[in-house]
Amino acid sequence: MDHRLRCVGTIPKVSFLFLLSLLLFSFVDAAFDLATIPFNDGYSTLFGDSNVVRSADGYGVQLLLDRFTGSGFISSNMYHYGFFSARIKLPSNYTAGICVAFYTSNGDVFEKSHDELDFEFLGNIAGKPWRFQTNLYGNGSTHRGREERYRLWFDPTKEYHRYSILWTAKNVIFYVDEVPIREVLRSEEMGGDYPSKPMSLYSTIWDASNWATSGGKYKVNYKYAPFVTEFKDLVLKGCSADPIQEIFDLKGCSDQYADLEAQDYAAVTPTRRLAMRRFRQRYMYYSYCYDTLRYNVPPPECVIVPSEKQRFKETGRLRFGGSHRRQSRRKGRTTTPVVDTDEGDM
Numbered sequence: 001m002d003h004r005l006r007c008v009g010t011i012p013k014v015s016f017l018f019l020l021s022l023l024l025f026s027f028v029d030a031a032f033d034l035a036t037i038p039f040n041d042g043y044s045t046l047f048g049d050s051n052v053v054r055s056a057d058g059y060g061v062q063l064l065l066d067r068f069t070g071s072g073f074i075s076s077n078m079y080h081y082g083f084f085s086a087r088i089k090l091p092s093n094y095t096a097g098i099c100v101a102f103y104t105s106n107g108d109v110f111e112k113s114h115d116e117l118d119f120e121f122l123g124n125i126a127g128k129p130w131r132f133q134t135n136l137y138g139n140g141s142t143h144r145g146r147e148e149r150y151r152l153w154f155d156p157t158k159e160y161h162r163y164s165i166l167w168t169a170k171n172v173i174f175y176v177d178e179v180p181i182r183e184v185l186r187s188e189e190m191g192g193d194y195p196s197k198p199m200s201l202y203s204t205i206w207d208a209s210n211w212a213t214s215g216g217k218y219k220v221n222y223k224y225a226p227f228v229t230e231f232k233d234l235v236l237k238g239c240s241a242d243p244i245q246e247i248f249d250l251k252g253c254s255d256q257y258a259d260l261e262a263q264d265y266a267a268v269t270p271t272r273r274l275a276m277r278r279f280r281q282r283y284m285y286y287s288y289c290y291d292t293l294r295y296n297v298p299p300p301e302c303v304i305v306p307s308e309k310q311r312f313k314e315t316g317r318l319r320f321g322g323s324h325r326r327q328s329r330r331k332g333r334t335t336t337p338v339v340d341t342d343e344g345d346m
Contacts, residue, residue: 031178032265036233046072060232063205067222072204075236080198082238085164090130091227092157095123096218097209100229102163104199109243113140115195117165122212130156134174134182139192148182149286168261180268180276189300198241205229291316
């Protein structure tokens with residue numbers, strides 16, 4: 001995606017994509033009022049200690065992937081509902097086979113009944129854009145993954161952008177900057193598929209050569225290593241909880257729940273609703289809700305939009321190209337991602 005100014009004669013000409021992004025998102029509400037914390041106040045190294053590099057001011061961190069190891073960090077506490085956010089800049093150049101994940105999970109505690117909320121960024125060959133997916137699991141329902149895949153309206157390697165997950169008893173919202181790109185409303189029909197147990201916040205960079213880029217066609221090339229992902233302006237807001245308790249202290253968390261749901265980012269205003277619809281029309285290229293080969297009946301939280309449905313094949317992918325297959329397992333995780341197997345939607 002080229003966002004640079006192109007010159008014809010002496011008159012600068014802004015790329016069509018840049019103009020489109022201005023049109024789509026120029027009316028999004030003002031930036032969230034967020035309280036950030038130093039890295040050491042809320043997080044610790046998960047793996048790859050030497051590849052977790054803290055910034056000089058203590059408020060940021062770099063995660064590196066080299067031929068020896070990837071790396072990751074984890075929140076010091078687990079939270080029962082919360083808002084998890086960071087400004088992230090992804091590696092540039094040739095990044096095929098790389099997966100950068102920013103997600104919540106309790107898989108280390110509830111191995112067979114874990115919950116999870118994901119941002120996963122999927123690297124690509126040089127000159128092709130990063131793509132990403134969001135996902136939701138509840139109570140170990142890994143066979144009922146809820147993937148959606150998207151492109152971005154900017155180059156995520158050039159500067160930092162904020163990625164956020166809001167998780168309440170009522171809904172889950174994924175944000176890119178101040179644009180809500182996906183909302184999942186809790187319903188009785190979802191039952192245990194809605195994440196409901198305390199989770200930690202994780203972020204990792206790792207070698208996902210077997211599935212991340214065109215179904216494993218393009219692997220990580222360590223000639224370009226180290227691959228560096230940068231994080232800053234980290235936000236952790238929620239009720240700290242002990243996952244071993246069979247009954248969570250809901251009363252003790254009630255004030256924090258109320259405060260969470262009163263925040264600006266907890267409301268999808270009409271302006272944000274419009275921005276979300278525009279994003280999904282322009283940049284979503286796979287949705288499990290329209291994947292009738294995978295689900296004969298759409299899962300209960302799906303809201304089928306007729307105009308949106310017409311754009312997708314029975315595979316849940318856009319009609320102008322693309323396919324997918326399922327991957328049974330990936331390193332250190334138990335999810336089942338949809339995997340791109342061609343370049344049809346680039």
